[in-house]
Amino acid sequence: MAQVITSYCKIKDQQVLLNGELVLAAPSGNADIHHFLRYTYEQLGCEYPRFFKMDALSKLCFCAAETMIPQSGIVNRTDAGDIALLFSNRQSSILSDKAHQETINDPWNFFPNPAVFVYTLPNIMVGEMCIRHQLTGDTTFLLSEGFDADMHHRYLDCLMQQGAAQAVISGWVEADENGYEAFLYMVEDSMVSAGLLPHTPGSLTALYHNSKILTYGNVD
C-alpha cells in the first residue's frame, strides 16, 4: 500500500492556508486568538453553535478541520470508522488548564466551572472533531517538544499497515498565550485517492515548515 498525503491545512499568524493556497487572512490589528478564530469561523460560513463553547485549542483545530475535511471528500470514500485521528502538541490544553486553575486558586472563591474544565485534556479537541465530522475511528493524542515528523510518520504508517485505519487525519495543534499554530494533513492509500505528496517524514517536515505549494518532485 502506497500512502499519500492528500490534503493539508495550516493556520498561523492570522492566516489559513489549504494545500498551500491562502484561504483567508484576518485584517491586521487584533491578534487575539479568540478574535481571530471567531473571525475565521464566520468567514468559513459555519453554522455550528457548539463552536462557541469550545476552548481555544479545540476552536483552532475546528477551523483547520472545517477548512480541510469537507472539501477533501474523504468521508465520501472511506467509512467513518476507518478514519483514524493522530494528533500531537507540546503543551497539552495549557490555556484551559490555567483558566481552570484560576477558578480554584482561592479556597474562599472556589468555583470550578464545568464549561472550562471539560476542556482540560487535549484529546477533547480530537473528540470535538469526531463529533463535528462523525468520525469514529481510532484516536490518539501525543505530546512532544515540537512537531516530530518521524514519530508521526511511524505511528501513522503502523495504523494503516496493521489495518487499524484506511485513512488518517493527523496534525500538530498548539495554542498558548504567545501564539497558535495548526498543521493538519490527511493520509490515504494512493489506490483510493490521488495524493499531493508521498507520505514520508521528509514530506511532512517540508509541509510543516513551508507555506508554498509543494508537489511530487521537489520534496525528498
Add this chain to the structure above:
Amino acid sequence: METLIETLKLQIIDELNLDHLDPAGIDPDAPLFNEGMGLDSIDALALVMLLEKYYGIKAPKGESMKPAFASLRTLATYIQEHQAVPAEG
C-alpha cells in the same frame, strides 16, 4: 424579576461561553435545554455552579433542578425563592 432575568442572561452567556448569543434575542420563557438556548448536560453543571457563585444557592442533594432549569423565568423564580435573606440586626 425582569432585572434579575436580564442579569441572568449576561451571567449565563459569560459562564457558559455563549458569547455568540445576543441577550436581547433570548426569550425568557423559552426552554433552556435542547431547543431554546440549546444548553446541554455540561451546561446544567455550570448552571448549578453559577447559582452558588452568584447567589449563594447550593443545589439540594437528591432534588431535581429540572423544574428550575426549565426557562430563564423559572430559574429567576427559583433564585428569588431560595436566595438567603440577610439576617436582620
